[in-house]
Amino acid sequence: MKKIRIGIIGYGNIGRSVELGVRQNKDMELVGVFTRRDPSTIKIITKDVSVYHIDHAQNMTEQIDVMVQCGGSMSDMPVLGPLFAGMFNTVDGFDNHAKIPDYYDAVNKKALEAGKVCIISGGWDPGMFSLIRLYADAILPEGKTYTFWGKGISQGHSDAVRRVKGVKNAKQYTIPLESAITAVKRGDMPELTPREKHKRVCYVVAEEGADKIQIEHDIKTMPNYFADYDTEVYFITEEEFAKNHNGLPHGGLVLHYGKTGLNKEHNHTIEFKLDLSSNPDFTAHVLLAFARAAYRLNQEGVSGAKTVVDIAPAYLSIRTGEELRKYFI
Amino acid sequence: MKKIRIGIIGYGNIGRSVELGVRQNKDMELVGVFTRRDPSTIKIITKDVSVYHIDHAQNMTEQIDVMVQCGGSMSDMPVLGPLFAGMFNTVDGFDNHAKIPDYYDAVNKKALEAGKVCIISGGWDPGMFSLIRLYADAILPEGKTYTFWGKGISQGHSDAVRRVKGVKNAKQYTIPLESAITAVKRGDMPELTPREKHKRVCYVVAEEGADKIQIEHDIKTMPNYFADYDTEVYFITEEEFAKNHNGLPHGGLVLHYGKTGLNKEHNHTIEFKLDLSSNPDFTAHVLLAFARAAYRLNQEGVSGAKTVVDIAPAYLSIRTGEELRKYFI
Numbered sequence: 001m002k003k004i005r006i007g008i009i010g011y012g013n014i015g016r017s018v019e020l021g022v023r024q025n026k027d028m029e030l031v032g033v034f035t036r037r038d039p040s041t042i043k044i045i046t047k048d049v050s051v052y053h054i055d056h057a058q059n060m061t062e063q064i065d066v067m068v069q070c071g072g073s074m075s076d077m078p079v080l081g082p083l084f085a086g087m088f089n090t091v092d093g094f095d096n097h098a099k100i101p102d103y104y105d106a107v108n109k110k111a112l113e114a115g116k117v118c119i120i121s122g123g124w125d126p127g128m129f130s131l132i133r134l135y136a137d138a139i140l141p142e143g144k145t146y147t148f149w150g151k152g153i154s155q156g157h158s159d160a161v162r163r164v165k166g167v168k169n170a171k172q173y174t175i176p177l178e179s180a181i182t183a184v185k186r187g188d189m190p191e192l193t194p195r196e197k198h199k200r201v202c203y204v205v206a207e208e209g210a211d212k213i214q215i216e217h218d219i220k221t222m223p224n225y226f227a228d229y230d231t232e233v234y235f236i237t238e239e240e241f242a243k244n245h246n247g248l249p250h251g252g253l254v255l256h257y258g259k260t261g262l263n264k265e266h267n268h269t270i271e272f273k274l275d276l277s278s279n280p281d282f283t284a285h286v287l288l289a290f291a292r293a294a295y296r297l298n299q300e301g302v303s304g305a306k307t308v309v310d311i312a313p314a315y316l317s318i319r320t321g322e323e324l325r326k327y328f329i
Numbered sequence: 330m331k332k333i334r335i336g337i338i339g340y341g342n343i344g345r346s347v348e349l350g351v352r353q354n355k356d357m358e359l360v361g362v363f364t365r366r367d368p369s370t371i372k373i374i375t376k377d378v379s380v381y382h383i384d385h386a387q388n389m390t391e392q393i394d395v396m397v398q399c400g401g402s403m404s405d406m407p408v409l410g411p412l413f414a415g416m417f418n419t420v421d422g423f424d425n426h427a428k429i430p431d432y433y434d435a436v437n438k439k440a441l442e443a444g445k446v447c448i449i450s451g452g453w454d455p456g457m458f459s460l461i462r463l464y465a466d467a468i469l470p471e472g473k474t475y476t477f478w479g480k481g482i483s484q485g486h487s488d489a490v491r492r493v494k495g496v497k498n499a500k501q502y503t504i505p506l507e508s509a510i511t512a513v514k515r516g517d518m519p520e521l522t523p524r525e526k527h528k529r530v531c532y533v534v535a536e537e538g539a540d541k542i543q544i545e546h547d548i549k550t551m552p553n554y555f556a557d558y559d560t561e562v563y564f565i566t567e568e569e570f571a572k573n574h575n576g577l578p579h580g581g582l583v584l585h586y587g588k589t590g591l592n593k594e595h596n597h598t599i600e601f602k603l604d605l606s607s608n609p610d611f612t613a614h615v616l617l618a619f620a621r622a623a624y625r626l627n628q629e630g631v632s633g634a635k636t637v638v639d640i641a642p643a644y645l646s647i648r649t650g651e652e653l654r655k656y657f658i
Contacts, residue, residue, distance in 0.1 A: 020591055024470045045591065101654050121658050128464070130658040131642055132601075135457065137657070138618040138645040139611070141353045185604075260614060262349055262374065266607035272461075273602070275514075278595035282468070285589060289467040307658050309646075313460055314638040316467040321639075325430050328466070329450050329459040329636050 003029040004295045006288070007064040007088070009054065009080060011035050011042055013248065014093065015070035017284030019045055025288055027318050031064050032057075054080075061087050066291040068092070068284075078103065085110035085118040085305070089294040091287045093123035100126065100307075108305035117298040119306045122290040123283040124274055125149070127308055129254050132272040134309050136256030140268060143258025144189045148176035148197060152250025152279065160225045161202050164218045166210030169238070171245045173201045176252065184255045187267050193228070200231045205241050250279035289316040332358040333624045335617070336393040336417070338383065338409060340364050340371055342577065343422065344399035346613030348374055354617055356647050360393050361386075383409075390416050395620040397421070397613075407432065414439035414447040414634070418623040420616045422452035429455065429636075437634035446627040448635045451619040452612040453603055454478070456637055458583050461601040463638050465585030469597060472587025473518045477505035477526060481579025481608065489554045490531050493547045495539030498567070500574045502530045505581065513584045516596050522557070529560045534570050579608035618645040 006028050008015045015033065022030045030049050035042055039051040052060075057067070067084050069092035071077055077094050084090050085107045094103050100121055111118040121127060125147065133145050154174045161170035180197050183190045190196075202219055206212055216233045220226055236245075253273040260266045276282040290308065293315035297306075314324060335351055337344045340362050351359045359378050364371055368380040381389075386396070396413050398421035400406055406423050413419050414436045423432050429450055440447040450456065454476065462474050483503045490499035509526050512519045519525075531548055535541055545562045549555055565574075582602040589595045605611040619637065622644035626635075643653060 017589070021589065024589070097658070100658050101651065104654055126658045128468075131464075133657045134642050134646055134653060135460075135618075138621075138642075138647070139457075139614045141647070260346070260350065260353070260607060260610040266605075266610050268606060268611050269602075269604040271600070271602040271604075273598075273600040275598040275600075276595075277597060278589060281589040281595050282597050285468045289464075292467075307654060309643040309653055309658070310641050310650075312639050312641045313463050313467075317463055317638075318467070318470070322430065324463060324638055325433055325636060328462045329426070329429050329455045329638070 010070035013280040017280040140258025149252040150174035169205040339399035342609035346609040446623040469587025478581040479503035498534040
């Protein structure tokens, strides 16, 4: 069997997870890693696979079936997404929700011109959670969908805390509030404010001699990030930080409550919950399943930008239609 | 907007639920109900919609866009599925898991000949649970998927209890065992016997003077249905039966535990859980979402039998691609 040849753009947390994820997919092989850094400074895990400067990718359009975009959504992907859509089938986890329509249009234009399939915003949210939101809304239109994140580390919020004066290191955990989840399951169909859905807990290593009262105040009053939430700040030592807060766990749930029946006398709860000990690993695995779909769809002559809701699930699976009907349906 | 014209074959629990479900889908309208009984004996809820004998359906191929099959999987659908696939786009909840491959082949042949789209085995299991099993396996191939049913009423098992000598009425609840769910979430990846996954609880109204000890024994030792499970039997009065056991609640969960990372050091749990106060209502709502997909795919020139994993989720939604990208991704 000819394997699907995977390229990785960007070798951060997600890029490394994609590299390892390829090993779990027997129909895939890693062909190259592309970076904007000096390739000689990057050591990857896979033997006999080279690291290239990103400018070299354009010479490898015949050697790579799908490029997995592993850069950041803020500054990297808005440029690299459309650029690579003009050369390769791609998948990415573009997660700047408000910008998805514009990003889709930009990638779609290039993908159509190049005759490639580019699946954007894979991952878990956007990604798997998007799928569940759509399924739930389509099945129970007289209902309401809620998304909760956590318990897990928000990298954007952790970065924000680290920028506070006097902070040496920090991790921020987003924690969904049980009271809100209970209210949704009970059928209250509540309108929930950010403060009612999640709380934020920060573990902070302060610089020596820093004003901890000031740090706590600066965090809790930070607009957009913390001011709208109940935030807890705990100061810990570097040792404790290294020991207990070095991972990237995350997760969350999508909850849909809907009503049916002649007099809306029946109620139904759809719940999809993820508990992930490594956010980048899970994200990478989702991207690879959609990489398989991108490759197959393109083999069938399809082109253009797609989101996860445009992909028939069977395209994600290594298994044949017969196997799926026999063992999975 | 031209509405999708829905026909219903069979007016039992699911048929009635489909009738009501159409009202929640603004792009659909009910055109007719088809029955093997005398149509004059059937009173439906919707005004200005007729009940026809099932033999009349062949005259209405121009008036109906999608037929929703609401008969039984054991004896009705193996005949009616292929028959109607030769005339209409159809959806059904064929749930005889072992027979799905054969049923698919029979429906596919007729649907291809007639140029129709026929989506089989929609509902929640098979149906939504099938989708989750596929997604989970595709994302985390080094993992294991478990399906639990309940707490809810199994109609097949309730029927079996009612056939026991001395039983006047009965309902059987399938209940998943927390010990098994906990073991899966903990990462034991256990091999679970039927007895370790579920228990069965029967509420029985005995005939006057019946031998209750004999009834309990006959139930608990019944092969296929109860012998392989821990079964509890409770005798109750007709009044209590009518008061507390007249609904058709059901639900269940699909749990997938998988590992990632260089040394499999990371673990992830995917959980999809349904809590349904009316099993037929929820099933009907799933069928209607797939009816929308069947209609749209056929409009695009697609034909043949499909299962839920062959359908891109966006086809289920009344919303446009733009709306989905803006609000759901």
